[in-house]
Amino acid sequence: MHSLIRWAPLAFVRLVVALAAGILTYLYGGEKLPELWPWLLGGFFLIVFGQWWAAKCGSAGANDAIGLLALAVVFLAGLTSAQLATESRRLDHLSQLTSPVEFYRAVVDENPVVRPATYATTLRVSAVRVGGRWQPAVGGIRVSVPREDGVAAPLYGEVWLVRGQPAPAKAPLNPGEFDYRRYLAYHQIYHQQFIHPDQYRILAFLPPSYVRAVSLRAARVLDGVFRRYVTAKREYAMASALVLGLRDDIDQETKQAYANTGTTHIMAVSGLQVGLLFGLITWALRRLFGAAPGFRYWSAGVGLAVIWSYAFVTGCSASVLRAAVMFSFIIVARVTERQSTMYNTLAVAAFVLLCYDPYLLADVGFQLSFLAVLSIVYLQPRIAGWVDFREIAARRQRPWQSRPVRHLWKASGWAAEWVWQATALTLAAQVATFPLGLYYFHQFPLSFLLSNLVAVPLSSGALYVGLGLLAVTGITHVIGALVPAFASGLDVVPRLVAVVLENIIWAFNEYIFWIGRQMPQALISGIQLSAPQTWLVFGVILLLLIFLTAKRLAWLGLACALLGVFAGSRAWAAHRISTDEELIVYSIPRRSVCGFWQGAAADIVTVDSLPLSETERTYRIVPGSIQRAARRVSYYQGWQAAPVPARLQAEDGLVLVVWRGLRLAFVTGYLSPARQPWPVDVVVLRRNARVRPAELAAVFGKKPPIVFDSSCRSWYVARQDSLLRAAGFHTHDVTAQGAFRQRPRQ
Template structure:
């Protein structure tokens, strides 16, 4: 099998390279005049035309790859929302704006979260047209759930989404920027008014209504909360009603992908349709064509029921191309078929390249296509049940093998029993999805609606029970991994080399893989040694709270009030990635009030540096000196006279202080020539040794 047999794969790789280069240069604020890029594309097209005329294949191929590379770069530039001149962030400040809801509302504990498109802004009393998406958060107590197409008049400007403020914290701002969203606005009831309803797309409006209908059917037919939550998530793509314990169980078993409508669900439906409708292909002259139209039609119908989410759209496009390729006899060149679908999707939205779901979906399919045929040949069970289980195991292993390095890179954990759990998950999912779709279609037919409701409910019961069973096994999930992108590349290289060794039995692949394993081992040993010697103290930014981390080698101590110490959400969002990156093995928690004197002062010593932490109202005068002073809970409102006879290198104000108090302290520090920072402005502050 030669690489020349996959020309579209080559085009895709250069297109991806162009997108990647743009994203990297944009991340580092490196810009190139777009006119130069366009002139360069024109020049290369001239070279390409001349190379055809004078029969120069090397020049022709090089020019074509360069054109595709620049096309990827320029398309990404064009698709970047902030580059549009009429985007609202490029326009003057405004007092009001009109926004249309363009998505399904997501129910949060206190708000409805939804995407909106800004259509016009009011500048100095005049309305001007604008574009650009923003996130809106509607207070649940003061408003009804916003619907797709609702138009609102909103007072004030949306606020820019802030960058992460703790080491290694998830960059939610960049995540939203890749979706074309740069701002958000919390609406508490007085600053907005619904002024109309105008759906931007009738198809999307129908899709969202179908999605809501699906949720209502499951709520009516499935009484138990866990089963209803999983049904709504698996079939309709709605995860609002899933219990946290159930989420943790699915995550521990390596089946969390089941709860997000994705390529796996479309793939299961694709296989089910092939099994149920395969007989059509053998009927008549146009059997294959009829089968293809039916399968693609049902897949797109399913996509509509899920609200046309991006994950389902991508998977539906991918499997549609696979089915078309099979129908026209191109199954042997499925890599080109996959490449065409990926190229089409990236032309529509180049930012899908850095979407985790997009990456994992294609890696899983490539793993299955490449490895499954070889694995399946290892055994030939006669029993149809065992044969089905064996095939499911091969599919799951191939998919997991090609996705686990990237999964560890993004999620910092590995499900130990995935090879055992996933065949069970796939088996029950094979019943859940068809039964769920049949129930949606036949819900109002008395007998059939009851039958499919029964099948769906009990399939979900068995699925959830098996998930909880695997979660309770010892060492169900290995956590705390933190690998670099370089390590990801090395791991993929090792996997491919070992696979080639077993397929071709050539020892050169084994030797190279062992050499890479040695390099990876040496890298990890050196990293482990450096982590064992590390010492750092970090003043964390935690909204409305105070917290300090002290890392000594591979142990971390988090000091905060009892409420914060017991908050899993705080740990997972603000601390976990930082501890994983630092190789922390032992975590300790200390309640800050245990080390506070009667004046509300805590004294800390870190590698010879004195730290003074004030946690309650203090009206006296500080005496002596400290390298750092941390102010919490509005402990000091006037720096003078508290710091008159006290020397310090830096005053740190965390987010437990009221905002107006922080602003007053900043002005006072400027007047008194004291060095003061607010963690709200700077993010976490670390002292490293």
């Protein structure tokens, strides 16, 4: 009974944990489960019967059993909701079609992402033409459209008629590479397609949600205000990102600087911006109208209206809607004066969001937002309570001191307390989120405290000034429309506000870049954590917090035990990798790249003698390096510069390499009829090598696998692959099947 009383205020915490556990179970291994909704209905009937039976017998044990049964049913509800939300299970889904798609009709479901050469967006299919007949269908397709003259950016709500067959989303092609296919699947997108301008036609404008269509239009109009008044390009891009969440114009250097200092959250409209707006509105209303009758109720209405209006003008993005829901529940809980803790309020918000979309649980933003808020609610008051600077300053004041001196002590105490409160908040947020930062982003910025202590207040001021600029611009336009004679003169007001905004943004931009220059070694990067290791880190943190609260050594012992398991797993992984040797022919579009790995060291050779771009390294090579905890990765252009222990021969477009006992042949042009047989372990065909199966068999035999590297064209691979397989060869296309991996002979 004692446990029930203790848990009574946290009812929704238990429910959301059970729901999340069910969703996680489905995400990690529930795809092949049968239909679960009949079992869920049966569970509900069991609860109803159990309640009747418990009321009849009046036993406390029966109530406990019903409580456990209810948690089990909520767990099953999580499984079922994730199953029902999975579009690929539907019979009319694109993945269930057995015949090729000739045309399909789809609607643009999101604002495009602007890339250097393409627009990327998502289409939601409503019908397909198969075998000359149209039929209903569903499915999400991630499409790219080239940015060319005369090609307009896709607009949310446009209905397209598209010719061609969308391809299933590709699995990761290189070791450690980001699993984009899984990421798309979590958003109910299972196909991809590059669409040329002559492959599609805009039929109509029928947005899935007219509210969101108007919202996106409003965001673009407001972005025009910043584009007009904020003249510096970098400051304009940051203003648009900070206030409206539009990040297309932020350059890569700025993004990297913010990532390296742990301040990326400033560039996206999320819980920080909504929280700042909520705090400003709450403070202003309390100061101005705190004594007014019914203040508690109508101020809550004003707060809700402001938060949801802000969500509307920022395009109703997923992150801001999530934050708006969270703060809405906080407002409602306050106004109703429910006897509930903040943990329960957050649990209710999470429960509602997960019921709406179970796949939100796999969203990084959702995870970071709720963990950060939970950590702040629990830890920030405790950390802040370590020191009270206002009390320290008060103790330094003496009756004989002059009034300016006493005011100086008071002001210094207030300032130090404010800095300490901000420090406590930043530290509290990091405690719960840093394991996820290591898992998803493989880095940890030690400068996060210095960066956030200055950048967050400055960006907060920039947010308020940016919203003020939008408000002032709207007011001046209204006055100008009513009194045209004042229109030209009034324009000076938003321009002055824009100057203030531009200078604030310039200040925190420069501060972030300065931190990066002054503390170049403060970024710990290349950290690889597996999912089980991440759970172990969370377990250690949780047990340490329990120990600090309960003051019992048993909890510290458990934390040390988990830490030992974590250290052992890291040591075992390092030992396993240290003895691993592997050749990797990478899958990088239009490139020939080989990696010769010996433990945590590698020599990466670009066979075509052209250097890898920074993007190719970052997305194709570096993830595998992090996965291996690499200490040295060297890049070489061409065979001549590479220190690969090999004997090279170049003749008739043929390069022969012997590495760690592994014999490799790289064929670029053709094979001379006079060439003697040469036994090898792997044959790599490059740049559409002009060879026939008989020539390959005569020189290398049919035993070694034939590898088509990424420099080979798709038409060439399709033709040669069928010929080689018919001749008895084993083939591997790195473009379609991913990187080719081969270990040396032992």
